[in-house]
Amino acid sequence: xxxxxxxxxxxxxxxxxxxxxxxxxxxxxxxxxxxxxxxxxxxxxxxxxxxxxxxxxxxxxxxxxxxxxxxxxxxxxxxxxxxxxxxxxxxxxxxxxxxxxxxxxxxxxxxxxxxxxxxxxxxxxxxxxxxxxxxxxxxxxxxxxxxxxxxxxxxxxxxxxxxxxxxxxxxxxxxxxxxxxxxxxxxxxxxxxxxxxxxxxxxxxxxxxxxxxxxxxxxxxxxxxxxxxxxxxxxxxxxxxxxxxxxxxxxxxxxxxxxxxxxxxxxxxxxxxxxxxxxxxxxxxxxxxxxxxxxxxxxxxxxxxxxxxxxxxxxxxxxxxxxxxxxxxxxxxxxxxxxxxxxxxxxxxxxxxxxxxxxxxxxxxxxxxxxxxxxxxxxxxxxxxxxxxxxxxxxxxxxxxxxxxxxxxxxxxxxxxxxx
Ligand code: HGY
Ligand code: MN
Ligand code: MN
Numbered sequence: 001x002x003x004x005x006x007x008x009x010x011x012x013x014x015x016x017x018x019x020x021x022x023x024x025x026x027x028x029x030x031x032x033x034x035x036x037x038x039x040x041x042x043x044x045x046x047x048x049x050x051x052x053x054x055x056x057x058x059x060x061x062x063x064x065x066x067x068x069x070x071x072x073x074x075x076x077x078x079x080x081x082x083x084x085x086x087x088x089x090x091x092x093x094x095x096x097x098x099x100x101x102x103x104x105x106x107x108x109x110x111x112x113x114x115x116x117x118x119x120x121x122x123x124x125x126x127x128x129x130x131x132x133x134x135x136x137x138x139x140x141x142x143x144x145x146x147x148x149x150x151x152x153x154x155x156x157x158x159x160x161x162x163x164x165x166x167x168x169x170x171x172x173x174x175x176x177x178x179x180x181x182x183x184x185x186x187x188x189x190x191x192x193x194x195x196x197x198x199x200x201x202x203x204x205x206x207x208x209x210x211x212x213x214x215x216x217x218x219x220x221x222x223x224x225x226x227x228x229x230x231x232x233x234x235x236x237x238x239x240x241x242x243x244x245x246x247x248x249x250x251x252x253x254x255x256x257x258x259x260x261x262x263x264x265x266x267x268x269x270x271x272x273x274x275x276x277x278x279x280x281x282x283x284x285x286x287x288x289x290x291x292x293x294x295x296x297x298x299x300x301x302x303x304x305x306x307x308x309x310x311x312x313x314x315x316x317x318x319x320x321x322x323x324x325x326x327x328x329x330x331x332x333x334x335x336x337x338x339x340x341x342x343x344x345x346x347x348x349x350x351x352x353x354x355x356x357x358x359x360x361x362x363x364x365x366x367x368x369x370x371x372x373x374x375x376x377x378x379x380x381x382x383x384x385x386x387x388x389x390x391x392x393x394x395x396x397x398x399x400x401x402x403x404x405x406x407x408x409x410x411x412x413x414x415x416x417x418x419x420x
Contacts, residue, residue, distance in 0.1 A: 001347050001412065005106040005404040009397045015098045016396075018044065019082065020090045028387060029090050033083035033125030033133070034154045034163035041082055042167060045122055048101055053108040054120065059177035061139035062124045062169025068104060069117035076114060076410060077187045077370070078103065078403065079121030081136075081362060083129065089389025091192045091379065091396075097122045099190040099400040103407060114411045115418070116185055123362045124167060128216060130154055131325040135164070137365035142178045149174070184370035186337065186410045187363060190403040191374060192391050194359040196382025204395045205402055206353040207341045208374035211364040212262075212291040213328035215302055219246060219309055223318040225274055225282030237318045240272055240281035245312050247286075253304045254290060258297025264358065265290045265301065288322070293330045293356045302327075331364040337373030340413055344375075344405035350398070359384070373410075375402045 022041035024030040031037040042064055049056045054066030067075070080096025100120035107118070124136030130152050138144045149171060152160035161171035170176060193199075198206050223237030247267045254265035270286040290305060292298035306322055313320035338354070345352050355376065363372040377399035380390040 007400050012102050027087045030086050031084045033129040052104040058168030060170040060174045061136045061177040062164045062167035063136040064122040066120045072117050074185050075117045075119045077119045077184045080189050081123045081126030083127050085127050085385050087387055088385050091391050092384050096190045099403050102400050103404045115415050126362055134365050137362035139174050139177045140179050141366050141369050181369045187370045187372045188406050189363040189374045190399045192379040193376040194384035197355050198378035203353050204398050206355045206376040208357050209354045210293050210332045211357045212293045213330045214291045214360045216289045216326045217324040219286050220321045221284045223282055226280040228278040228280055236280050238280050239284040242312050242316050243284040243286050249308045258300045259294040262294040263292040263297050295329050331367045334371045337371045340409045341373045341406045343409045344402050347405050
């Protein structure tokens with residue numbers, strides 16, 4: 001199929017330049033979900049969606065949606081997220097949102113109508129700014145219920161209800177945002193790889209085969225705060241030493257369990273109390289996150305981690321509590337969606353490269369209700385979730401061309417199946 005969408009690099013470049021200005025000025029690039037920067041960026045994005053001829057609305061989950069091609073229950077969907085981690089990158093998620101916007105503009109420019117309406121989406125809160133994240137894509141998939149919102153407070157001290165409402169959602173009735181299986185005829189997401197496989201093989205783009213499942217939780221160790229000078233070592237119930245043992249144990253578990261090369265494990269934050277130089281730490285709260293593209297290994301890793309917490313707490317005679325906040329299995333992307341994306345690579349004469357995603361994406365969260373496909377573009381040294389995250393405008397333009405071509409191929413596929 002010929003390439004008929006005319007991507008405009010200068011438009012895309014301009015979008016990135018403007019969107020990245022919506023950041024915490026002290027910590028570029030930080031635009032956490034529900035922050036002031038997120039709200040302001042959303043207003044700007046909504047204006048761009050409108051200027052691209054889209055009908056713009058927020059669903060009850062507050063996802064920002066631009067729609068073209070009239071009514072009708074079933075749609076094609078493309079998108080990603082524009083919220084970031086703290087001092088994250090200018091490209092994680094953003095490439096997918098601005099890429100979808102550019103495709104919508106190209107469709108408007110060339111007056112092309114697809115066989116179904118198209119919705120482009122900026123999903124709310126993809127990054128773990130609140131424990132129940134990702135919020136927007138999980139609500140669409142029916143994976144977050146009204147009850148799950150209870151008690152959730154954002155880092156800005158607001159209830160998740162107020163935060164969703166302030167972003168244009170309807171937190172009292174989030175089930176209105178839920179889509180039934182099949183309502184989204186196909187979903188496409190463009191994203192940076194956040195790994196270095198493409199760069200090492202000197203490839204600009206790749207076809208995603210599966211998405212690793214992130215399992216996130218918190219561990220609490222409760223020992224006994226004591227005088228750091230007067231308390232003999234054997235008598236201590238030092239919560240921080242217990243936590244330190246667990247940090248080392250997690251690294252050992254993920255690197256020796258199952259298909260270990262598929263596993264990763266991280267302790268991202270830790271709170272020590274009372275956090276004073278001359279007091280034996282009485283309590284530690286810490287995050288644990290393990291992931292794998294292999295389900296069996298992921299289950300074994302989680303089980304070993306739970307056993308390890310028990311073991312440490314028995315040995316040190318201190319209390320412990322592990323709570324899993326969010327469990328995700330690895331998500332294989334349907335072969336026919338991989339073929340849709342592959343045909344786009346062939347159309348544009350781009351070398352074919354299949355690879356799994358070790359980072360997770362909105363595509364994984366809506367995969368249970370729609371066939372999802374992903375296009376990856378390389379990023380510098382695989383870096384992401386840090387200010388050094390970078391990808392070239394050439395690779396971004398190529399990624400958007402592949403995204404657009406995949407959409408046309410998805411449309412052609414849909415029409416063929418409809419004719420039967
Ligand atoms: O953590 C992730 O994989 C994604 O960036 N939220
Ligand atoms: Mn991310
Ligand atoms: Mn992302």
